[in-house]
Amino acid sequence: MGNVAIKANALIKWFGEGETKTIAVKSASFEANFGELLYIVGPSGSGKTTLLSMISGILKPNEGSVLVEGKDIWQMKSDDIADLRLHKIGFVFQDYHLFPRLTTVENVAIPLILKKMDWNEAIKVALEYLEIVGLKDRAQLQPVKLSGGEQQRVAIARAIAGHPDILIFDEPTASLDGDTGRKIVEFIKTKILNAERCVIIVTHDSRIYEYADSIMKMEDGNIIGFERNTLHVA
Amino acid sequence: MSGILKIALKLLVNDRSKFIALLVGITFAVFLMIMMMSMFSGILSRSSSSVYNIGAKIWVMDPAVNNATSSIPMPDYVLSTARSIDGVKYAVPIYFGNALVKLKSGAYQAVSVVGLDDATLYGRPELIEGKIEDIYAESAFFVVKDAEFKKLESPAIGTEFEINDHRGLVVGLAKVASGGLFGIPTVYTTYNRAITYIPSMRFTTSYILIEPKHDTDIPFIQQQIKKLGYQALTRDQFVNKISDFYTYQTGMGMNVLMMTAISFIVGLSISGQTFYTFILENMERFGALKAIGAKGHELIAMILFQASFTALIGYGLGVGLASGLMILAKLRLPSYAAQVTYTNLIFAFVMVLIMAGVSSYIGVRKVLQIQPFDIFRG
Ligand SMILES: Nc1ncnc2c1ncn2[C@@H]1O[C@H](COP(=O)(O)OP(=O)(O)O)[C@@H](O)[C@H]1O
Ligand SMILES: [Mg+2]
Numbered sequence: 275m276g277n278v279a280i281k282a283n284a285l286i287k288w289f290g291e292g293e294t295k296t297i298a299v300k301s302a303s304f305e306a307n308f309g310e311l312l313y314i315v316g317p318s319g320s321g322k323t324t325l326l327s328m329i330s331g332i333l334k335p336n337e338g339s340v341l342v343e344g345k346d347i348w349q350m351k352s353d354d355i356a357d358l359r360l361h362k363i364g365f366v367f368q369d370y371h372l373f374p375r376l377t378t379v380e381n382v383a384i385p386l387i388l389k390k391m392d393w394n395e396a397i398k399v400a401l402e403y404l405e406i407v408g409l410k411d412r413a414q415l416q417p418v419k420l421s422g423g424e425q426q427r428v429a430i431a432r433a434i435a436g437h438p439d440i441l442i443f444d445e446p447t448a449s450l451d452g453d454t455g456r457k458i459v460e461f462i463k464t465k466i467l468n469a470e471r472c473v474i475i476v477t478h479d480s481r482i483y484e485y486a487d488s489i490m491k492m493e494d495g496n497i498i499g500f501e502r503n504t505l506h507v508a
Numbered sequence: 509m510s511g512i513l514k515i516a517l518k519l520l521v522n523d524r525s526k527f528i529a530l531l532v533g534i535t536f537a538v539f540l541m542i543m544m545m546s547m548f549s550g551i552l553s554r555s556s557s558s559v560y561n562i563g564a565k566i567w568v569m570d571p572a573v574n575n576a577t578s579s580i581p582m583p584d585y586v587l588s589t590a591r592s593i594d595g596v597k598y599a600v601p602i603y604f605g606n607a608l609v610k611l612k613s614g615a616y617q618a619v620s621v622v623g624l625d626d627a628t629l630y631g632r633p634e635l636i637e638g639k640i641e642d643i644y645a646e647s648a649f650f651v652v653k654d655a656e657f658k659k660l661e662s663p664a665i666g667t668e669f670e671i672n673d674h675r676g677l678v679v680g681l682a683k684v685a686s687g688g689l690f691g692i693p694t695v696y697t698t699y700n701r702a703i704t705y706i707p708s709m710r711f712t713t714s715y716i717l718i719e720p721k722h723d724t725d726i727p728f729i730q731q732q733i734k735k736l737g738y739q740a741l742t743r744d745q746f747v748n749k750i751s752d753f754y755t756y757q758t759g760m761g762m763n764v765l766m767m768t769a770i771s772f773i774v775g776l777s778i779s780g781q782t783f784y785t786f787i788l789e790n791m792e793r794f795g796a797l798k799a800i801g802a803k804g805h806e807l808i809a810m811i812l813f814q815a816s817f818t819a820l821i822g823y824g825l826g827v828g829l830a831s832g833l834m835i836l837a838k839l840r841l842p843s844y845a846a847q848v849t850y851t852n853l854i855f856a857f858v859m860v861l862i863m864a865g866v867s868s869y870i871g872v873r874k875v876l877q878i879q880p881f882d883i884f885r886g
Contacts, residue, residue, distance in 0.1 A: 323885050332799055333881040353803050360801025371796040375522035387511035388802050
């Protein structure tokens with residue numbers, strides 16, 4: 275277990291006002307470390323995506339603070355937060371969000387291009403990442419031509435192509451069959467996680483719990499448990 | 509090109525159907541605007557063709573004249589007074605009129621007749637065949653070899669015809685800078701022959717052409733002519749007066765303005781709508797880019813680039829289409845009066861920029877509102 279990657283302090287987030295006010299996250303505090311594969315689990319609507327968004331600089335909390343590698347991100351200007359997301363954090367969204375009008379390799383190159391890497395160079399590097407996820411031969415296809423598992427791998431390649439320290443996956447296996455989901459997580463665990471990285475996975479897929487280092491449970495906006503994984507395999 | 513703009517371009521162009529719809533909207537609008545304005549410019553420039561062709565610096569006329577071909581004859585004292593004004597190098601009369609020519613085949617053809625001052629031949633056209641002195645020969649005429657030349661059965665030197673029951677003889681062929689608006693051939697002769705052949709009222713001078721000693725004398729000359737109750741206009745002033753007449757008093761300007769405005773509105777609504785739909789359909793993409801770390805100004809650059817790229821291509825296509833059609837029309841109809849001027853091109857370009865601007869403004873507003881969280885939540 276290495277240094278602290280993310281530290282959340284008493285995060286609160288609500289939506290709407292008055293009658294319609296929903297408190298999505300109620301005073302959440304936790305730490306995620308480098309070298310750790312952290313799961314956030316809990317039923318649908320328990321506030322997992324909201325919490326992920328706050329710790330990754332996507333959604334501003336109503337109260338509380340988030341330290342990413344020691345920096346209080348919600349004190350930063352919005353362009354600086356965007357830069358932090360670009361350089362430090364890799365996302366795999368709930369439903370991939372690949373660009374249908376771009377080829378697979380161009381999709382993977384997006385973070386590199388946003389980092390102002392030259393186009394050809396970015397495509398070259400993206401190809402290497404496609405190779406890592408085993409999809410080099412699909413580079414010139416449009417994402418819609420790929421299966422769900424393959425699309426998920428493209429999304430992973432895109433998330434890691436920018437060399438982020440922190441990787442965030444929102445329900446990566448939700449729309450995959452059990453076998454594919456297991457393979458994806460196995461891949462994340464063995465190929466992507468390392469001592470310099472922190473990987474956070476939101477899931478309520480109990481079939482993949484065994485890969486977690488720690489599991490944080492949420493219910494109704496509260497963190498109701500944080501434990502070292504007892505099912506831990508590796 | 510920066511990578512992010514390349515992404516913008518691919519998002520746009522790879523969406524074939526929407527990209528084509530956008531192009532069609534802009535091309536159509538540009539095409540219509542250019543066509544309308546070019547026809548208008550063509551007509552305006554033709555309407556002043558005699559003023560350009562004669563080339564005099566100052567034109568003296570009755571103040572009620574608003575159109576080169578419908579002159580109001582002036583009494584002789586205007587000419588003699590004009591000659592005595594300080595700063596006038598010389599002043600000569602010129603005659604503009606119409607006559608009926610009976611051709612060899614027996615057919616009749618209307619012509620416009622320009623009568624040049626006998627002493628100086630001031631305002632004479634450039635000859636492509638024949639000698640200028642021959643105009644003093646009996647019954648002599650120069651025929652202008654322009655788009656209407658064929659209507660006189662393409663005469664040559666020596667061809668005879670009847671003009672208002674007098675004999676006419678072609679002694680030369682001339683060329684002029686600009687063709688007329690009314691689609692009839694032009695012949696030149698001397699002032700005195702013109703007024704003998706063509707029935708006229710008491711006065712015969714259509715215009716007095718003045719060459720000033722210096723350009724600085726022009727205001728004084730204008731002042732003196734005004735005292736006589738007549739008007740002395742520089743060439744440009746006269747051209748403007750004629751243009752104003754066609755623009756404001758014939759309803760033509762209003763119609764062109766309306767058509768141009770309609771083309772603009774149609775083009776704007778088609779392209780604006782389509783671009784808006786395009787942006788809406790790509791909200792998710794823009795949102796994902798934002799979540800990954802694209803900054804607001806980068807997204808704005810993408811949208812501006814998409815809008816202006818489409819606008820420029822649509823503009824090019826529209827101008828090309830309009831020019832192509834005009835070239836075709838000129839092949840079939842040599843005197844087709846339409847011309848693409850820089851002003852028209854610039855005007856249409858500005859209109860297209862406004863279309864692109866409005867479309868991008870809508871797009872930018874929409875895209876800046878995107879909350880990446882909504883993308884993230886799925
Ligand atoms: N933009 C929003 N507006 C209103 N309510 C929201 C919004 N986003 C999330 N919520 C609510 O917050 C709660 C937590 O949502 P979410 O974090 O997406 O849960 P999970 O990811 O655990 O399924 C839910 O009750 C949800 O309806
Ligand atoms: Mg969720």
